[in-house]
Amino acid sequence: MTNSLSGLEQGQRVKEVWRAKLSKDETWGVLDSVWFRQWCEHSGFDADRNAVEESRAGGPAPGPIDNSRISNSEDPVQLRMGLSEGDDYVLVHDDVLNLLVEWYGGGPIYRRKVVIVGLFRKTKLDMYPLFAHVYTCDGRGVISETSTTITLARNRTLQSLKDELVEDSRFNSVPVAPSKTDKAADKAVDKAEDEEAEEPVGDELTKDKDKDKAEDENENENENDGSAEALQSLDSDDDNETKDEGLQMRFWLSTEDEEVEVSDDDEDDDGDGDDNDKDKSGPELTTVSGADADGEDADAAGETAGETAGEGEGESDTNDATKSEKKKKKKKKTKMQKKWVLVEEDEMELPLENFQLQTSPALLVEVRMANGQWPREQPPEDFRNFKVGQIIDAMDTVKKWYESTVRAVREDEVFIHFNQWPDRWDEWIARDSDRLQPRGTHTSGPRRKRAYRSYMNHQSGEPPVKGAVGLRNLGNTCFMNSTLQCMSHASSLTEFFLDEDYESQINRDNPLGWNG
Numbered sequence: 001m002t003n004s005l006s007g008l009e010q011g012q013r014v015k016e017v018w019r020a021k022l023s024k025d026e027t028w029g030v031l032d033s034v035w036f037r038q039w040c041e042h043s044g045f046d047a048d049r050n051a052v053e054e055s056r057a058g059g060p061a062p063g064p065i066d067n068s069r070i071s072n073s074e075d076p077v078q079l080r081m082g083l084s085e086g087d088d089y090v091l092v093h094d095d096v097l098n099l100l101v102e103w104y105g106g107g108p109i110y111r112r113k114v115v116i117v118g119l120f121r122k123t124k125l126d127m128y129p130l131f132a133h134v135y136t137c138d139g140r141g142v143i144s145e146t147s148t149t150i151t152l153a154r155n156r157t158l159q160s161l162k163d164e165l166v167e168d169s170r171f172n173s174v175p176v177a178p179s180k181t182d183k184a185a186d187k188a189v190d191k192a193e194d195e196e197a198e199e200p201v202g203d204e205l206t207k208d209k210d211k212d213k214a215e216d217e218n219e220n221e222n223e224n225d226g227s228a229e230a231l232q233s234l235d236s237d238d239d240n241e242t243k244d245e246g247l248q249m250r251f252w253l254s255t256e257d258e259e260v261e262v263s264d265d266d267e268d269d270d271g272d273g274d275d276n277d278k279d280k281s282g283p284e285l286t287t288v289s290g291a292d293a294d295g296e297d298a299d300a301a302g303e304t305a306g307e308t309a310g311e312g313e314g315e316s317d318t319n320d321a322t323k324s325e326k327k328k329k330k331k332k333k334t335k336m337q338k339k340w341v342l343v344e345e346d347e348m349e350l351p352l353e354n355f356q357l358q359t360s361p362a363l364l365v366e367v368r369m370a371n372g373q374w375p376r377e378q379p380p381e382d383f384r385n386f387k388v389g390q391i392i393d394a395m396d397t398v399k400k401w402y403e404s405t406v407r408a409v410r411e412d413e414v415f416i417h418f419n420q421w422p423d424r425w426d427e428w429i430a431r432d433s434d435r436l437q438p439r440g441t442h443t444s445g446p447r448r449k450r451a452y453r454s455y456m457n458h459q460s461g462e463p464p465v466k467g468a469v470g471l472r473n474l475g476n477t478c479f480m481n482s483t484l485q486c487m488s489h490a491s492s493l494t495e496f497f498l499d500e501d502y503e504s505q506i507n508r509d510n511p512l513g514w515n516g
Contacts, residue, residue, distance in 0.1 A: 007061065010103060011043035011052035017095040018050045022114045022123040029097030030079060030110040030127070032069050036090045038062040039100070047090070064106025076108055077131055078359050084514060091125060115153045126153045128359070130352060134165075135364045139175035141376040143338075143364060154353040158251055158343060165365060166247055174247065177369045250374070251348075252364035254338040255357060258405075337389070338362055342445045354472065383438050384431055386414045393442040394418065395435040396425065401442035419446040 005013070022028065040047065044057030070089050072078040083089055092100070094111060101109060115126045133147035148170055152161065165171040347355075355361075368374055383392075386409050394404035394416045408415035413428045414436070429435055463469045471481040487493055496502055507513060 005103070007043040007057050007059075008052065008054060010039075010099075011045040011057065013099055014043070014045055014096055015050055015052055017093065017099070018047070019093040019095075020050065022091075022125060024114055024116055024123060026114045027094040027111050028114060028125055029092050029094060030067070030070065030089050030112060030125075031065065031092055031097070031100070032067045033086060033088055033090050034069065035062055035066050036092075039104075062104065064104050065100060065109070066106055067108050067110060070110075071108055075359055079110060079127055081128075083127075113151070113153060115155060117155060126155075129153055130357060131360045132363045133360060134171065135362065136171060136173075137175065137364065137366055137375050139177045139369060139375050147362070152352060155351045157349050157351055159348040162249055162251065162348065166249055171365045172247055172249070172367065174367055175369055175375050177371050177373060248368035250366050250368075251343040252340040252366065252376075253343055253355065253357070254340050254362040254364070255355075256339050257336045258339040259334050259336055340364055344445070377440055384436070386431065391419075391439045392416075393437045393439055394429065395442075397427075401437075403439065403443045403446045 036047075038059065039045070039062050040056075041059030042057065042061050044053045044055070045051075046053060046056070070080050070083055072080050079089075085091065097109070097111070112125050112127055112129065114123050116122070117124050130152045132150055132152050134150055135144050135147045137143045366374060366376055386392075386406050388406055388409060390406040392404055392406065393401050395401050396418060402418045402421070404419055405417045406414050407417045407426065410428075413430050415426060416429050416436070417423065417426045471477075471484060473481060
């Protein structure tokens with residue numbers, strides 16, 4: 001931050017780059033009007049005439065830019081709702097804002113894009129845009145831990161965003177399908193973890209045998225490294241065979257988070273950053289852990305079991321007791337994860353404001369792999385090896401299929417939650433039941449409420465005659481739409497506005513009004 005110029009010199013610099021008219025796709029800044037008036041008194045700058053008057057200059061220099069008065073206290077990246085231009089804020093072109101930031105610093109700094117709105121295609125500053133956090137996923141469907149934040153106008157469509165991201169190197173990388181060798185390795189890791197979890201605490205003899213066996217297997221693997229690499233290369237070539245259909249991309253939206261239960265296998269407790277336990281639901285937001293077995297107690301139990309390993313009948317009793325104690329100490333663990341909903345093809349042309357999103361929504365960009373598969377649609381190798389949090393298709397008691405979530409697992413049954421339905425419909429279903437099938441085989445995504453779909457039942461295109469158009473229902477605006485349609489088809493009222501006769505009726509001087 002440098003400020004070696006006098007107030008008059010600053011005013012002359014701003015005068016050179018000052019603009020008064022908004023143009024499409026330009027960037028403009030929003031400044032607190034109180035701060036800006038102080039700067040004008042210091043520099044002698046007259047924004048209405050784009051002039052600098054030496055007689056008006058000489059006031060004290062303002063401090064750093066302070067936009068706290070117009071900032072949203074709950075969401076600092078957004079402006080406060082209900083602001084009035086002139087009274088609360090002024091608009092300056094980005095070139096002007098850059099100069100003021102260079103001289104004074106401060107903030108928060110608000111930059112906004114100029115968009116085209118309305119039937120008459122008028123320019124307007126998008127004061128309250130969306131700040132979307134965009135994620136990507138790899139060939140296994142595992143979602144990136146970090147996101148890229150992009151600013152989106154609320155009247156923009158997802159199709160226009162897709163056309164832009166297809167050309168963006170940050171999002172258009174084609175993920176590599178996992179090879180058969182990779183899948184086999186992952187399966188072996190999962191199996192080893194399961195066996196370790198079932199192993200009695202303190203069974204040192206078994207651990208030693210397993211260690212010797214693992215060393216022998218490692219030696220055999222080292223001898224066959226060459227053939228394994230060749231096999232992996234062949235597998236990779238098969239899985240990534242190009243389908244030459246061009247880059248294909250689709251979107252998933254997350255408007256809320258959901259709490260799911262996780263098992264110890266899904267936790268990376270050792271802190272080594274291993275990704276083997278990650279699912280396809282995206283970054284974990286919060287973890288609430290129950291009381292695990294205390295480390296010292298586990299060591300003591302191990303010593304006891306080791307001492308009794310050779311005492312015949314006592315060994316079995318001790319291991320059973322240790323197992324029982326360990327099971328009692330375990331409590332359910334849950335985590336919050338993003339709930340992703342696939343954006344259907346017929347929704348891509350809808351403006352973002354129709355999706356009723358929060359100011360900072362999460363968007364997942366999924367790119368189709370070269371072999372024609374979508375990363376998030378790959379079925380597990382063993383579908384019925386259920387895990388808590390797994391998304392599947394399940395049939396309810398009236399024989400209707402819904403996308404569902406596994407909430408708990410037993411030896412011979414699983415506890416199913418039908419997504420978008422109240423918890424009272426959750427039920428236990430046998431593992432081998434035909435009512436459980438891989439995700440996407442009987443559904444095209446989670447159930448959606450009727451109100452959510454109501455605004456999508458429309459047809460786009462040219463009306464048969466001028467003015468014979470409908471309004472999209474947002475789910476609870478049918479009465480308002482009916483009133484607007486009646487007013488629109490009152491010819492004298494329509495002509496009053498189309499001929500711009502209404503401008504002579506605007507009261508811009510009413511002290512109780514909003515300047516027209």
